[in-house]
Amino acid sequence: MVSVQQWTGREARALRSALRMSTRAFADHLGVALRTVAKWEKLSESTQPRPDTQAILDTALARADAAVHGRFETLLTGAIQRTRGRADYETWTEDIDRVIVCLSRQNFTFASSLLNRWLGPHDPRTLDDKGLYLYGRSLVLLGDLQRDQGAILGPLSARHSYSNAHGLFTALDIPRRTAQIELSLAVVNEMSGQLGASARQYEELADDERLSGRDRARARLWVGTALSKEGNxxxxxxxxxxxxxxxxxxxxxxxxxxxxxxxALAHRGVGDLTRALNYIGIARQSGTVDSPMQRVRLDTAHGHILLSDSATRNDGLSVLDRAAQVATQYGLSHQLRSIEGIRRSYGDPPAALSR
Structure with missing residues (x-):
């Protein structure tokens, strides 16, 4: 026979449901006020009946038949699991917020440990919609981490994580999240050298009403990024x-x-170094985020522009050296490969990056 050490509103509700009584009938059965039962129903595990009412509930459970006891145990187990699930979801949400901060600082190790804490133990097929939403968000952040580390293709890559997340948010029918992932997949295509395909994806998303105004503007900016790399x-x-x-x-x-x-880089591409230096100067002075990733990107762009003029070539190499050191320190493999590619295009050996 199941017993209750400490009654709360959760256990009282499970007993009422097991007895298959309405709240009014349950109140009459126990000899308590209807508002008391209503309070138990509303506050669940956060409220405890008075000691004398605890005894009344003990008696009501003890006098119930075996079928009621069986239902009570099943209902109570389910209620406890749901309570734990809600607590887990709250912690999961908090960890997602922590991951976002870690990624902004390129703290990939801690971000990875937080994500694996949830992605590892959970099978999405067993999760409810709230759990699937959190699982999908975690997959997107894992994709962001893998992208920033340069892992863009293969089974353990940004593309794989984004694609899985896209399937989840499509099934959940959350268009904004789905479109955001399509934007991230376009970035992966650009990073993997599919410049024409990514430019077309960006152009479509720049007018996609599923996205916010900011994301549409980003897509338009990235159209230019992809086309600039193609020489257009x-x-x-x-x-x-x-x-x-x-x-x-x-x-x-x-x-x-x-x-x-x-x-700045687009103007460097057409040989207008004066305007290129002007724009990179504005970017360096106006940036509000001082993250390792952004420092590397700015220094890489600045170094590339300086290398384009023989009079500032040594300065350009020095700036690229600095960018390479930061990229190496924080594991920014894709940025490091870009720096190596720039140096090779000017006849400078990649070995210099190890300094």
Missing amino acids: NDYATRAMSTATREFEDLGEPEDWSVAQQKL
Whole structure:
């Protein structure tokens, strides 16, 4: 026979359900006020009946038949599991917030441990919608981590994590999250060298109403990024300039600063080093986020521009050295490969990066 050491509203509700009584009938059965039963129902495990009422509940349970005891045990077990699940979801949500902070600081080791704490033990097939939502968000953050570390292809890659998350959010019918992942997948395509495909994806997403205004402006900026890498700098500059105005209208100073950096590289691509240096100077002065990733990106762009002029080549190599050291320190493999590619294009051996 199941027994209760300490009655709370949760156990009282399970007993009422096991007896298959309404709240009024249960109150009459116990000889307590209807408002007392209503309080138990509302507050669940956060309220405890008075000692004399605890005894009344003990008696009601003891007098119940075996079928009631069986139902009571099943209902109580389910209620306890749901309570634990809610507590787990709260902790999971808090850990997701911690991961976001860790990724902004390129603290990949701690971010990975927090994500594996939840992705490892949980099978998405056993989760309810809330659990699936948190699982999907965790997969997206894992994809962000893998992308920032340069793992963009293969079974343990950003593309794989994003694709799995896309399936979950599609099933949950959350269009905004689904579109955001499509934007991230376009970034992966760009990083893997599929510049034309990524530019087309960005263009479609730049007008996609599922995305926020900020995300649409980012997509437009990244159209320019992909096209600039293909050498189509005129169209790239126009797309970037449009995105820059959108960031200004939206009041997004950090995105606006990043756009200045992208414009600098586009102008370097057409040989306009004066404007390139002007834009990179604005980006360096206006940035509000001082993360290792952004420092590496700014220094890489600045070094690339300086290398383009024989008069500032040594300065450019020095700036790239600094960027490479930070990229190595924080495990930013994709950025390090970009730096090596720039140096090789100017005839400088990658071995210099080890200094």
